[in-house]
Amino acid sequence: MIRFRPAAALAAASVLLAVQPPASAHAAMQWAVYDAAGHVQNVIQAARALEQINNQIQSLQNEATMLVNDARNLASLPYSSLQTLQGQVERTRGLLAEAQTLAYDVQAIETAFDSRYGDIRVSTSERDLIDRARARWNTSVAGFEDAMRLQAGVVQGLGATQDEMGRLVGVSQNATGALQAAQAGNQLLALQSSQLVELTALLAAQGRATALDAADRAAARADAEARFRRFMGEREQ
Template sequence: MKPSILRRAVLAGAIATSSMIGITVATPAHAQFGGIVYDPTNYAQNVLTAARSLQQINNQIQQIQNQATSLLNEARNLTSLPFSQLQQLQNQFQRTQQLLSEAQRIAYDVQSIDQAFSQRYRGTNLSGSDKSLVADARSRWEASVGAFEDALKVQAGVVGNLDGSRASLDRLVTASQSADGALQAAQAGNQLIALQSQQLADLTALVAAQGRAQSLDMAQRAAAQAQAREQLRRFLTPRTGYQPGNARMFRD
């Protein structure tokens, strides 16, 4: 064989070998195990897809847990307070109101007060007899004494409500601090406001009763001064002296 022909044959064989090696590198590796073809690229893609699916499932589970927690919180927030102090507060208020309604002689009524003052105080008949003046003075005195008695009764009623108010306060504060949700806390707060309103009502009633007693006492003193001046004027007014007359000692 000629050298030129030999060189061409070796060169052709090298080119063919190089082409086969390039094809082998570019083509993904495959393996056969008992007739099963193993593809690494496809396996990696499957693993990545399974991981993403698992992450999605975990996210859904977390969302469901968050929703369940939110529903539980809403349920607690909607839970009502298991007790109410409103009826007890209303009973205390009614007791105080009843004491005010039992006011003696001159009640807490504008028309009644105007009528009483027109008859016993402003409209005192200073031209009447001494007997009528004494009767009017006694009536005014009795009204003043009755007003002081009414004030004492209201004071006793307000003091009597303190124990109930203290018990209600303790119970409501405890319920507010241990409330399960927003609704229970709000209801406890509302009842605390109602308790404060009831105490303010007792204080208003007490001030009104004391003010009534003081006002009637001052009015009684003013009327007594006017009556005293009239009685002094009558005492100092000269009268007709003694006039002798016939007296009969025995009957015929």
């Protein structure tokens, strides 16, 4: 039989402890094990969260861009030609209102035609015929003068109209939004309308002068016919 020696037992225990670590050391080694599957899952979740954040940031940027565009579209045009255009129209109306002798009034025209351009009686005196002819002549001359004054006023306003058109075109080209572009277009249409007003007034003045001259010639023929009938001794029927 082999006897158990204390020294040998101590040596054997030392070897066993060196080969097999204690329980606390074994637990520490288990915590240090790398979990690859869990790491991949964490990375995927982080990537998805980052993608959602990027989408939210892009959405906010799009909304900010829309708000900026809406603000531009709602911005009012910093220029208005309304006062200038109204001044031009008022000036043209003033020239029309200054019509001499026979104004643009239906009742006044009817009264004038009854007394100066209407039928004449054979018994009308020569003096009355002369006065009637002189009144018609003065009216015709005044009509042509009014037309020429209105023409001069329109021509003098062409420079201001051209300058206003240039300013409106420049403003429309620099428009930053839909509202500014629409307002610039409306003002250009208003400028065109004012030009049409001036053209209409000019045509009215020219037509008035031409009509007065034609009426004067017709009345002169009626006066000549009355003189001839009186010379021939005709009497009123």
